[in-house]
Amino acid sequence: xxxxxxxxxxxxxxxxxxxxxxxxxxxxxxxxxxxxxxxxxxxxxxxxxxxxxxxxxxxxxxxxxxxxxxxxxxxxxxxxxxxxxxxxxxxxxxxxxxxxxxxxxxxxxxxxxxxxxxxxxxxxxxxxxxxxxxxxxxxxxxxxxxxxxxxxxxxxxxxxxxxxxxxxxxxxxxxxxxxxxxxxxxxxxxxxxxxxxxxxxxxxxxxxxxxxxxxxxxxxxxxxxxxxxxxxxxxxxxxxxxxxxxxxxxxxxxxxxxxxxxxxxxxxxxxxxxxxxxxx
Amino acid sequence: xxxxxxxxxxxxxxxxxxxxxxxxxxxxxxxxxxxxxxxxxxxxxxxxxxxxxxxxxxxxxxxxxxxxxxxxxxxxxxxxxxxxxxxxxxxxxxxxxxxxxxxxxxxxxxxxxxxxxxxxxxxxxxxxxxxxxxxxxxxxxxxxxxxxxxxxxxxxxxxxxxxxxxxxxxxxxxxxxxxxxxxxxxxxxxxxxxxxxxxxxxxxxxxxxxxxxxxxxxxxxxxxxxxxxxxxxxxxxxxxxxxxxxxxxxxxxxxxxxxxxxxxxxxxxxxxxxxxxxxxxxxxxxxxxxxxxxxxxxxxxxxxxxxxxxxxxxxxxxxxxxxxxxxxxxxxxxxxxxxxxxxxxxxxxxxxxxxxxxxxxxx
Numbered sequence: 001x002x003x004x005x006x007x008x009x010x011x012x013x014x015x016x017x018x019x020x021x022x023x024x025x026x027x028x029x030x031x032x033x034x035x036x037x038x039x040x041x042x043x044x045x046x047x048x049x050x051x052x053x054x055x056x057x058x059x060x061x062x063x064x065x066x067x068x069x070x071x072x073x074x075x076x077x078x079x080x081x082x083x084x085x086x087x088x089x090x091x092x093x094x095x096x097x098x099x100x101x102x103x104x105x106x107x108x109x110x111x112x113x114x115x116x117x118x119x120x121x122x123x124x125x126x127x128x129x130x131x132x133x134x135x136x137x138x139x140x141x142x143x144x145x146x147x148x149x150x151x152x153x154x155x156x157x158x159x160x161x162x163x164x165x166x167x168x169x170x171x172x173x174x175x176x177x178x179x180x181x182x183x184x185x186x187x188x189x190x191x192x193x194x195x196x197x198x199x200x201x202x203x204x205x206x207x208x209x210x211x212x213x214x215x216x217x218x219x220x221x222x223x224x225x226x227x228x229x230x231x232x233x234x235x236x237x238x239x240x241x242x243x244x245x246x247x248x249x250x251x252x253x254x255x256x257x258x259x260x261x262x263x264x265x266x267x268x269x270x271x272x273x274x275x276x277x278x279x280x
Numbered sequence: 281x282x283x284x285x286x287x288x289x290x291x292x293x294x295x296x297x298x299x300x301x302x303x304x305x306x307x308x309x310x311x312x313x314x315x316x317x318x319x320x321x322x323x324x325x326x327x328x329x330x331x332x333x334x335x336x337x338x339x340x341x342x343x344x345x346x347x348x349x350x351x352x353x354x355x356x357x358x359x360x361x362x363x364x365x366x367x368x369x370x371x372x373x374x375x376x377x378x379x380x381x382x383x384x385x386x387x388x389x390x391x392x393x394x395x396x397x398x399x400x401x402x403x404x405x406x407x408x409x410x411x412x413x414x415x416x417x418x419x420x421x422x423x424x425x426x427x428x429x430x431x432x433x434x435x436x437x438x439x440x441x442x443x444x445x446x447x448x449x450x451x452x453x454x455x456x457x458x459x460x461x462x463x464x465x466x467x468x469x470x471x472x473x474x475x476x477x478x479x480x481x482x483x484x485x486x487x488x489x490x491x492x493x494x495x496x497x498x499x500x501x502x503x504x505x506x507x508x509x510x511x512x513x514x515x516x517x518x519x520x521x522x523x524x525x526x527x528x529x530x531x532x533x534x535x536x537x538x539x540x541x542x543x544x545x546x547x548x549x550x551x552x553x554x555x556x557x558x559x560x561x562x563x564x565x566x567x568x569x570x571x572x573x574x575x576x577x578x579x580x581x582x583x584x585x586x587x588x589x590x591x592x593x594x595x596x597x598x599x600x601x602x603x604x605x606x607x608x609x610x611x612x613x614x615x616x617x618x619x620x621x622x623x624x625x626x627x628x629x630x631x632x633x634x635x636x637x638x639x640x641x642x643x
Contacts, residue, residue: 084531116533126524129547138542139532185528192532 032059035196035226036081041095043076043251045088050076051251053095058243063218063227065241065259067234069274073251074230078198081228082118083111099196116143119189123201125181127173127188132156132165135173135184139192151191158224159187160217179210186217190225197221199229203236215240234275238263246271331621334614356608362615368578368589371598371609379619381578385590386620389498389570390563392584396503397559401510402545402552408511409518410540421512428508436572439501440492443573448497449490452585460485488585493575496584501573502566506559513558517551518544550635557631561624567592591616 036058043051051073058064066074079085080097083104096103104114119139127135136155137147152169156162161183165176173184182202189197199218203211218227218240231237237244237259244262246255248270255262255271266272337343339359342351357377365378404424408417460482467478521544529539545552575587576597589597598613 082531084527087527087530112533112535114533115531120531122524122527122531124524126522126528128525128528128543138529138534142529142532142534142538142542188528188532 032062034058035060035100036228037096037098037101038077038080039096039098041077041080041093041097043073043080043085043094044090044092046090049251051080054251054253056245056253056256058226058228060226061222061224062242063222063229063240064243064245065237066228066230066245066247067232067237067275068247069249070232072247072249074247075200076251077247078120078200078228078230081196081198082115082120083109084115084120086111116192117194118196118198119192119194120198121182121185121189121200121202124205125178125185127176127181127184129172129174131170132173132176132184133169135188136191139188143192145192147191155187155191156184158190158221159183160213160220161187177210179206179213182206182210182214183217186214186221190221194225196226196228199227201230201232204232211236234263246274248274328621331614331618334611335618338608338611338615357615366580368594370612375608377612379591379616381580382589382591382594382616383619384580385495385574385578385588386564386592386623388495388588389502389566389574389590390560392495392499393502393506393563394556394560396499397506397510397563398556400503401507401555401559402514404507404511405514405518405552405555406540406545408515410536410544421515424508424511427504428512431568432505432566433568433572435501435505435569439497439569439573443497443500444490444492444494447500448494448585452488452490456485456488460488484583488583490585491575491587493573493577493587494585495574495581495588498570498574498588498590499584501569502563505566505569506562509559509562510555513555514548514552517548517555520551521547550637553634554631557627557634561627561631564623564627565592565620567596571596591620595620 034057036056038054038056041051041054042049054077066077068074076085080093081099081104085091085093093105097105099114099118102109104111116139128138130138133152136152140147140151153162153166156165161180164180165184168175173181176184182205186197186202203214206214215236218229221227222242229237229241241259243256244259245253246262246266246268248254254268255266257267262271263275266275333343333345337346339355339357339362340347340353341356342353347353361377362379364380365376366380367376367378368381369376408420412420463478463482463485467475467482469475470478525543525547526539529543534543570590571593574590574593576589576593577587578589578594579586581588595613595616598609604610
């Protein structure tokens with residue numbers, strides 16, 4: 001029995017290593033510049049603490065994956081970045097979270113303006129019940145900008161959806177398949193040209209083919225944007241990310257490093273156990 | 281599991297005594313439920329038939345049921361007079377049967393009330409659904425529902441005791457009449473046609489004088505009455521819009537106002553429209569409040585301070601017992617009732633059509 005388990009594990013490791021090599025070979029080498037930085041970040045929901053003293057520096061034009069078991073605070077961390085947790089009355093944030101060296105929780109920060117710089121793609125595809133075109137232009141419209149046909153085409157091409165929908169821009173976004181809807185949501189997020197795109201398990205509701213399309217897309221998006229992706233799927237994190245952050249139960253960030261080091265040689269034993277599937 | 285599994289046969293599923301009994305009970309339940317549903321359908325048909333039959337005797341001097349028994353018929357009221365006549369006084373010494381003035385009264389109240397109830401009701405719904413904190417919402421919603429539960433006759437007395445003598449008379453005496461006096465001086469100083477038209481406007485403003493009843497009072501009271509209907513049903517529809525959509529919009533940097541008007545309102549439009557149509561149907565059929573607020577004088581007017589009469593007000597005044605059964609004025613009740621029935625029926629059909637159309641689009 002033990003031998004069998006080790007063999008599977010080795011096979012998995014091999015798979016992950018190959019994925020990492022693939023990811024690295026396709027990425028240009030760039031000096032890391034920090035876009036988002038958390039310092040001693042604590043988040044509470046009423047009495048419960050969801051994040052404990054998180055320190056992290058998220059580099060520009062890289063994919064940063066956030067992994068960890070359910071309830072470890074991954075999504076909470078993501079919601080902190082664009083202040084979507086403002087909608088939750090009982091949510092309280094302490095510590096610092098900076099975007100381009102400006103603390104997003106400063107008094108003078110307008111969350112509406114912040115969210116125009118930091119787009120988000122959700123777990124469940126949530127296109128608006130409007131035409132494909134109106135979905136894409138909504139983000140520009142709320143900023144008071146008029147959207148041209150070129151803007152629509154650029155965003156849809158950017159989300160690798162243009163060829164599939166160019167003849168039906170006026171039909172409802174809800175008529176698309178799940179994977180197409182999620183790419184429409186990505187197009188919607190990139191249309192206003194944000195700097196960072198947050199993704200909260202964007203492929204968890206999709207079939208493998210649709211999911212792999214999104215993964216390929218993330219690979220392209222990182223040329224122009226900084227991507228932070230929460231995922232449950234460790235192979236996915238290994239395939240597409242440059243940096244990996246591992247949160248464990250209780251809201252602790254226990255490991256944050258280059259994806260290769262996290263998966264091949266984690267410092268923390270609990271992380272090793274988690275990524276090799278011993279728990280979580 | 282067990283080694284002594286009994287031989288499996290199809291016996292358990294082929295029915296037999298017990299299942300047959302269940303089926304009989306099932307059929308009984310089905311008949312009883314259908315019977316209950318049929319009561320409303322039969323009542324509607326009966327009402328329609330009674331209206332039609334009595335209306336026939338208004339127009340032709342005899343009911344359909346009497347005609348089948350050989351009653352002679354003569355045209356007493358022509359359709360031309362009924363639908364195009366401009367004077368409505370079936371009970372007058374010189375009777376007139378033009379329904380237009382009271383149709384005008386009903387439509388003026390309905391359209392006016394819609395202009396009051398739809399903007400205020402929709403804004404209230406948006407406030408409750410998108411802006412209000414849970415604490416405020418839990419206090420405000422029951423209050424709106426109390427407003428909806430006040431008997432309409434009470435609204436009528438509110439109009440008679442407050443809206444007309446205090447609010448509108450005050451508006452006329454302290455705002456419009458003095459303003460008219462001022463304009464009159466300006467108008468007389470100005471030369472040419474501009475001065476003349478200003479003078480005539482000023483004269484009509486000086487002449488405004490609120491009696492016991494007025495069209496505007498009817499509009500206000502019916503408008504206020506239907507606000508809770510619009511706000512409550514619209515709010516339900518807006519609350520049903522999934523938060524996913526709101527989050528998607530907020531994450532794009534939308535403001536609360538933008539999310540409310542561009543995302544939530546369009547996504548809930550079928551429910552919101554349904555509330556408008558229900559409110560309008562209610563305004564068409566509204567009786568007690570509008571009778572006490574707007575009065576009994578059938579006339580087509582553009583002056584909102586004039587007394588008017590709605591179709592329902594006419595029916596109330598005729599049904600108070602002054603007209604003998606069988607007289608033309610008694611029969612006219614049914615003709616007016618039939619027209620009213622058709623108007624609300626059209627609103628209901630519109631409601632269904634809207635629902636179907638928008639449900640397809642926003643599913």
